[in-house]
Amino acid sequence: MEIGVVYFFTDRGPDPIEFAQAAESYGFESLFVPEHTHFPVSRRTEYPVAYGGPGLPEFYLRTYDQMTTLSMVAARTETLKVGTGVCLLAQHDPIAKAKQFATLDHLSNGRVICGVGFGWNVEEAEAHGVNWKKRYSTVRDKLKVMQALWSQDEASYSGDIASLEPSWAWPKPFQGREIRTYLGGAGPTTMxxxxxxADAWYVVPPVADPTLEDTIPQFRRVVEEAGRDPSSAGIAVASAPPDAAVLEKYRAQGVERAVLWVDPADSPAEGMRNLETVSKVLAQLG
Structure with a gap:
């Protein structure tokens, strides 16, 4: 099982390059960066309790652009994988987004992981023209367009929400491989x-099942019901706790990657200290 970290970078916290280089030196395998473009002040959508709500943390309002941040991190690290955790794909043009991912993966020698999600803030999505009731099929179709552009010399896709007429687009991802895609979130619909x-479910551990000992078997049954070999659908854990006992239980159940939550901070020094604190769990793992 690989161990990464996720961090909300803002204009008040640590420098992303310094943070990423430190994470790499501690032995973390990957760094994931969330995305929110803006927050309408109406606040009609409550912050989910599963993520720590109902109060909305200020760092959500100040996040750096996801792809710009990951590009700078990839340019100044050597082995650290960089992931979107998650990209709110319904809010983006899939052709342009496919180009961004493929370019970053090509230039970083294959270090990109593409996590996508449906989002939770209705008014944020609607400001981008998203039909909230169709967000699931929107993300699915847009990702299928991206995957076609990554994998096919003459790419095409026909979907209910997004389609692509036969098209050429290069670069392809590094060494011609497709970028591994995660679908992030919690609950039965996302599952x-x-x-x-999806290549893997990027699951946020439910409050009632922090070790996923009930959730993972359920997911594998759903995979089988969908007509897939359960071994073909991976599991990664989003915002995992820096708890060695919990992480060992994830490993025993075949989780491919646990991405540890690092508390965002209002000062660079505090953010770096939080990363150092979380890194201590690495020495506790076998």
């Missing part, structure tokens, strides 16, 4: 979609 079309 079902991940089982049907």
């Amino acid at each position: 079902r979609h991940a089982a049907q079309w």
Whole structure:
């Protein structure tokens, strides 16, 4: 099982390059960066309790652009994988987004992981023209367009929400491989979609099942019901706790990657200290 970290970079916290280089030196395998473009002040959508709500943390309002941050990190690290955790794909043009991912993966020698998600803030999505009731099929179809552009010399896809006429687009991802895609989130609907079309489910551990000992067997049953070999659908854990006992239980159940939560900070020094604190769990793992 690989161990990475996730961090909300803002204009008040640590420098992303310094943070990433430190994470790499501690032995973390990957760094994931979330995405929110803006927050309408109406606040009609409550911050989910599963993520720590209902109060909305200020760091959500100040996040750096996801792809710009990951590009700078990739340019100044050697082996650290860089992931979107997650890209709110419904809010983006899939042709342009496919180009961004493929370029970053090509220039970083294959270090990109593409995590996508449906999002939770309705008014944020609607500001981008997203039909909230169709967000699931929107993300699915847009990702299928991206995957076609990554893998096919003459790429095409026909979907309900997004389609692509036969097209040429290069570069392809590094060494011609497709970028591994995660579908992030929690709950039965996201689980079902991940089982049907994602490379892996990037699951946020439910409060009632922090070790995923009930959730993972359920997911594998859903994968099988979807007509897939359960071994073909991976499991990664989003915002995992820096707890060695919990992480060992993830490993025993075949989790491919646990991405540890590092508390965002209002000062660079505090953010770096938080990373150092979380890194101590690495020495506790076999």
